[in-house]
Amino acid sequence: MFLELSQIKRAFGEGESRVEVLKGIDLQIEKGEFCVLLGPSGSGKSTLLNIIGGIDTADSGYISINGEKTADMNEKALTKYRRKHLGYIFQMYNLIPNLNIKENVEVGAYLSDSPLEVDELLKTLGLYEHRHKLPNQLSGGQQQRTAIGRALVKNPDILLCDEPTGALDYKTSKEILALINDVHNKYGTTVVMVTHNDAIKNMADRVVSLRDGMIRKNYLNETKLTVDELEW
Numbered sequence: 658m659f660l661e662l663s664q665i666k667r668a669f670g671e672g673e674s675r676v677e678v679l680k681g682i683d684l685q686i687e688k689g690e691f692c693v694l695l696g697p698s699g700s701g702k703s704t705l706l707n708i709i710g711g712i713d714t715a716d717s718g719y720i721s722i723n724g725e726k727t728a729d730m731n732e733k734a735l736t737k738y739r740r741k742h743l744g745y746i747f748q749m750y751n752l753i754p755n756l757n758i759k760e761n762v763e764v765g766a767y768l769s770d771s772p773l774e775v776d777e778l779l780k781t782l783g784l785y786e787h788r789h790k791l792p793n794q795l796s797g798g799q800q801q802r803t804a805i806g807r808a809l810v811k812n813p814d815i816l817l818c819d820e821p822t823g824a825l826d827y828k829t830s831k832e833i834l835a836l837i838n839d840v841h842n843k844y845g846t847t848v849v850m851v852t853h854n855d856a857i858k859n860m861a862d863r864v865v866s867l868r869d870g871m872i873r874k875n876y877l878n879e880t881k882l883t884v885d886e887l888e889w
């Protein structure tokens with residue numbers, strides 16, 4: 658199993674205000690799978706993604722990648738894992754405002770031993786002619802494409818996406834989903850995508866839904882739709 662989560666628990670706060678956000682999550686994701694994580698607001702989706710991404714740590718349970726438990730890795734190995742194997746895309750693009758588009762993508766390339774060619778990627782993303790502009794000179798969709806470029810330039814094994822289309826209109830959302838899907842198909846990238854948008858589950862291989870910190874549904878989607886066929 659490529660990505661395995663076992664009995665992941667996470668609580669925030671102390672005493673009276675303590676909230677158990679994840680109550681024992683078991684999840685297994687195959688290499689190259691496209692997994693969508695659904696659930697109501699506050700159900701723990703982002704917390705789970707942050708734990709997979711090594712941004713946050715679980716109180717108990719373990720994560721293993723390719724058979725290696727992250728808890729057994731030392732700080733150096735963990736940093737290497739995050740840098741080399743993970744790409745992260747957020748709803749708010751988190752670009753560096755005073756770097757231009759190309760430089761923002763290069764930030765991702767510096768972290769990798771085997772980055773993709775930056776200019777090539779900028780062309781694929783439709784950003785090449787905008788490469789000398791600053792983020793605030795671009796539309797939301799173009800900024801999100803830049804953030805995707807920064808995550809993809811590392812050619813990560815795992816792409817973690819937290820509401821990547823949350824701030825975008827219908828048409829741009831579809832373009833971004835198509836782009837993520839193309840990368841997933843082309844490079845065999847494993848994708849874990851958190852979303853509020855129920856329609857997106859139709860393009861996924863695996864659909865996982867969380868409620869109150871527990872997995873309520875976890876199934877393989879036998880009737881995948883193309884991004885074009887999605888409606889919401």
Ligand SMILES: Nc1ncnc2c1ncn2[C@@H]1O[C@H](COP(=O)(O)OP(=O)(O)OP(=O)(O)O)[C@@H](O)[C@H]1O
Nearest residue numbers: 669670676678696697698699700701702703704705
């Ligand atoms: N660092 C933190 N400190 C305290 N509470 C937190 C922290 N991070 C998350 N929480 C709480 O954990 C719960 C789950 O949050 P999380 O962001 O994982 O949910 P979500 O399912 O992603 O929600 P949304 O869809 O609204 O983004 C919420 O009640 C939130 O307030």
